[in-house]
Amino acid sequence: MVAAAQHPNIEIMTYAEVEKVNGYIGNFEVTIRKKARCVDEEKCTGCGLCQEKCPSKVDSEFDLGLGKRKAIYTPFPQAVPNVPVIDKENCRKFTKNKCGICQKLCPTGAVDYEQKDEIITDKFGAIVMATGFEQFKWEEVYGEYGYGKYPDVITGLHFERMNNASGPTGGKIVRPSDGKEPKTVVFIKCVGSRDEAKAKSYCSRACCMYTAKHAHQVKEKIADSEAIVFYMDVRTPGKAYDEFYEKTLEDGALYLRGRVSKIYQKGDKLIVKGEDTLVGKPLQVEADLVVLATAMVPAEGYEEIAKKVGVAFDKDGWLQEAHPKLRPVETHTAGVFVAGACQGPKDIPDTVAQASAAASKVAALFTKDELTTSPLISEVDTSKCSGCGMCEPVCPYNAIAMKTISERVPGGQRERQVSEVNAGLCQGCGACTVACRSGAINLKGFTNEQILAEVDAICL
Amino acid sequence: MKRVGVFICHCGSNIASVVDVKSVAEAAKSFPYVAYATDYQFMCSEPGQEVIKKAIKEHNLDRVVVASCTPRLHEPTFQKTLESAGLNPYMLEMANIREQCAWVHSKNKEEATIKAIDLVRTAVAKVTRNEQLFANKIPNNKKALVIGAGIAGMQTAIDIADAGYKVVLVEKEPTIGGNMVKLDKTFPTLDCSA
Numbered sequence: 001m002v003a004a005a006q007h008p009n010i011e012i013m014t015y016a017e018v019e020k021v022n023g024y025i026g027n028f029e030v031t032i033r034k035k036a037r038c039v040d041e042e043k044c045t046g047c048g049l050c051q052e053k054c055p056s057k058v059d060s061e062f063d064l065g066l067g068k069r070k071a072i073y074t075p076f077p078q079a080v081p082n083v084p085v086i087d088k089e090n091c092r093k094f095t096k097n098k099c100g101i102c103q104k105l106c107p108t109g110a111v112d113y114e115q116k117d118e119i120i121t122d123k124f125g126a127i128v129m130a131t132g133f134e135q136f137k138w139e140e141v142y143g144e145y146g147y148g149k150y151p152d153v154i155t156g157l158h159f160e161r162m163n164n165a166s167g168p169t170g171g172k173i174v175r176p177s178d179g180k181e182p183k184t185v186v187f188i189k190c191v192g193s194r195d196e197a198k199a200k201s202y203c204s205r206a207c208c209m210y211t212a213k214h215a216h217q218v219k220e221k222i223a224d225s226e227a228i229v230f231y232m233d234v235r236t237p238g239k240a241y242d243e244f245y246e247k248t249l250e251d252g253a254l255y256l257r258g259r260v261s262k263i264y265q266k267g268d269k270l271i272v273k274g275e276d277t278l279v280g281k282p283l284q285v286e287a288d289l290v291v292l293a294t295a296m297v298p299a300e301g302y303e304e305i306a307k308k309v310g311v312a313f314d315k316d317g318w319l320q321e322a323h324p325k326l327r328p329v330e331t332h333t334a335g336v337f338v339a340g341a342c343q344g345p346k347d348i349p350d351t352v353a354q355a356s357a358a359a360s361k362v363a364a365l366f367t368k369d370e371l372t373t374s375p376l377i378s379e380v381d382t383s384k385c386s387g388c389g390m391c392e393p394v395c396p397y398n399a400i401a402m403k404t405i406s407e408r409v410p411g412g413q414r415e416r417q418v419s420e421v422n423a424g425l426c427q428g429c430g431a432c433t434v435a436c437r438s439g440a441i442n443l444k445g446f447t448n449e450q451i452l453a454e455v456d457a458i459c460l
Numbered sequence: 461m462k463r464v465g466v467f468i469c470h471c472g473s474n475i476a477s478v479v480d481v482k483s484v485a486e487a488a489k490s491f492p493y494v495a496y497a498t499d500y501q502f503m504c505s506e507p508g509q510e511v512i513k514k515a516i517k518e519h520n521l522d523r524v525v526v527a528s529c530t531p532r533l534h535e536p537t538f539q540k541t542l543e544s545a546g547l548n549p550y551m552l553e554m555a556n557i558r559e560q561c562a563w564v565h566s567k568n569k570e571e572a573t574i575k576a577i578d579l580v581r582t583a584v585a586k587v588t589r590n591e592q593l594f595a596n597k598i599p600n601n602k603k604a605l606v607i608g609a610g611i612a613g614m615q616t617a618i619d620i621a622d623a624g625y626k627v628v629l630v631e632k633e634p635t636i637g638g639n640m641v642k643l644d645k646t647f648p649t650l651d652c653s654a
Contacts, residue, residue, distance in 0.1 A: 001641065003614075003618055004609070007622075009625065010617050011626070011629070012629045013629065013630045013631070014634055014635055015634045016631065016632065017630070026599060026601060027599065037634065074634065080637070085634040124605040125604065127604070127606075127607065128606045128616045128620075130610060130612035130613030132608050132612065132639060157642060161642060163644035164642070164644040165644075209647045212647070213650070240648040299608075339615070339616045340610060341610075348611060348640065352615050355611070355612045355613070359615070359619030362604050362625070363625065365600070371597070371599075371600050372598075373595055375595050376550075376593070424598055444593055447589070450590070453588070453589050457581045457585035
């Protein structure tokens with residue numbers, strides 16, 4: 001994080017979203033909206049006085065509701081940039097036009113309630129999609145685990161926050177319901193993954209390993225604890241991965257092969273009913289805490305951003321690479337690359353490897369001062385074009401526009417409309433050639449004559 | 461006078477175990493403008509490309525049909541082969557007799573061979589109407605946009621920046637770090653994530 005923040009060649013724009021992308025490889029024109037933080041990034045010193053004194057407390061999204069934050073806040077102490085943002089929905093200044101204490105106290109006058117969104121337009125040669133993943137919303141479908149109504153049934157990410165020294169519990173594993181240390185912790189794997197009936201058919205790839213880590217952490221941090229893992233399979237195909245899992249077994253974690261059919265509350269215990277399929281017996285565990293290894297799904301908003309940039313995605317929303325083996329970081333849009341979990345579930349080592357691969361593709365592209373474009377694009381024969389304009393709306397790349405030409409006719413000059421193809425924007429899809437009633441548009445390399453010759457050759 | 465060369469690929473046993481490649485090559489010889497037709501085990505390999513280059517020179521070919529896999533895979537390969545033999549790379553057509561014949565009709569070898577001959581005939585009909593095409597030059601803005609500043613975005617940005625190019629790293633949240641920064645220790649080394 002610090003390496004990215006301090007690099008002289010990297011400009012970081014946080015609290016910002018891509019609004020519009022035009023153009024093509026080497027020449028993308030991108031509009032970015034920098035949302036109003038209501039805190040001046042130049043003036044703010046990150047002293048934290050505003051957050052200390054802010055009277056509005058709400059659940060922290062960063063801690064997944066395990067902790068609180070203020071209405072003016074930095075998500076966590078090491079945030080980059082270390083500049084707070086005002087949550088307008090919960091700030092008393094914005095909701096009731098009262099308070100204003102942060103502005104009064106700020107020693108550098110950085111708080112600015114009037115700050116407006118900033119619109120930035122810039123030109124880029126390449127775009128890398130690294131939009132990531134989020135957790136599958138298990139509460140919506142897993143009724144047998146309580147639809148999220150039991151506070152002590154949490155996800156792996158909640159567990160991570162609790163273990164983090166700067167997290168809401170200062171690194172202690174506790175039950176969210178009463179803050180007590182759990183003695184028996186049950187882990188359930190494949191919640192949402194490999195469950196076509198309820199959720200996703202794919203394997204989320206990182207959960208076997210992080211669950212092994214979590215079980216290890218329970219055994220390490222809590223004396224006389226029990227860590228019980230319900231699993232379908234243990235998948236540890238990675239360097240030093242299986243050894244890690246074996247170590248967790250040595251630590252004393254108990255792995256039971258079988259799915260959990262029901263969780264319910266009894267007193268302050270959670271009763272976990274399942275089956276050990278290896279011995280073929282139903283079993284029941286009295287747990288203090290249950291941790292679900294939930295599936296990875298594409299981060300919210302993937303659809304919108306993928307459409308803006310022009311990247312395809314599969315049935316589950318993962319961005320589509322150009323070829324699963326040979327072009328894993330390229331997309332079908334030239335100059336657009338993918339890195340990390342937006343392309344499919346993956347763990348940190350794979351993500352870093354893919355990110356470096358995408359970067360090397362971009363760096364290779366940037367070694368060229370000029371780019372060559374495919375000549376397989378549409379061409380308008382203006383002598384045949386009637387100017388009907390049918391081609392313009394069918395073009396998915398906005399590459400066709402109407403223009404006025406002047407031509408000599410008997411008795412003088414005449415002006416008329418014809419369509420024109422922008423050679424930079426045209427991707428050679430051929431939609432316009434089909435829409436053209438007068439046959440005036442030809443896709444080079446796939447001309448009407450060529451296509452008809454093919455049809456003749458196969459039919460005659 | 462147009463002179464077409466037709467090259468039928470075995471793709472090891474991928475194509476040859478289903479499609480009768482010899483009879484496809486034989487049939488191709490009778491198509492209009494075909495001056496030369498042959499088959500080879502791996503057309504995309506270096507010796508395979510040599511077969512094409514040699515035939516272009518010896519038989520004075522001015523356009524080429526390669527019947528092999530999907531053009532998605534090896535069209536650029538064969539375009540380069542043509543270029544190095546002095547032909548315009550767009551004087552190439554491909555007939556996909558692997559995915560569209562051998563793989564989908566593996567249970568029906570005879571019909572697959574007939575279809576392969578049909579596909580080669582259409583490709584020959586098309587290539588005889590090909591014209592030389594030339595790529596355009598466009599400027600290149602050497603600045604990258606990385607969307608998302610989790611571990612993937614940060615690593616990409618750092619590597620591009622280290623290569624000496626400017627990067628804008630855009631993140632919708634108020635801080636960079638993404639999911640990764642929420643984590644505690646990370647497997648398998650158990651070092652911290654930040």
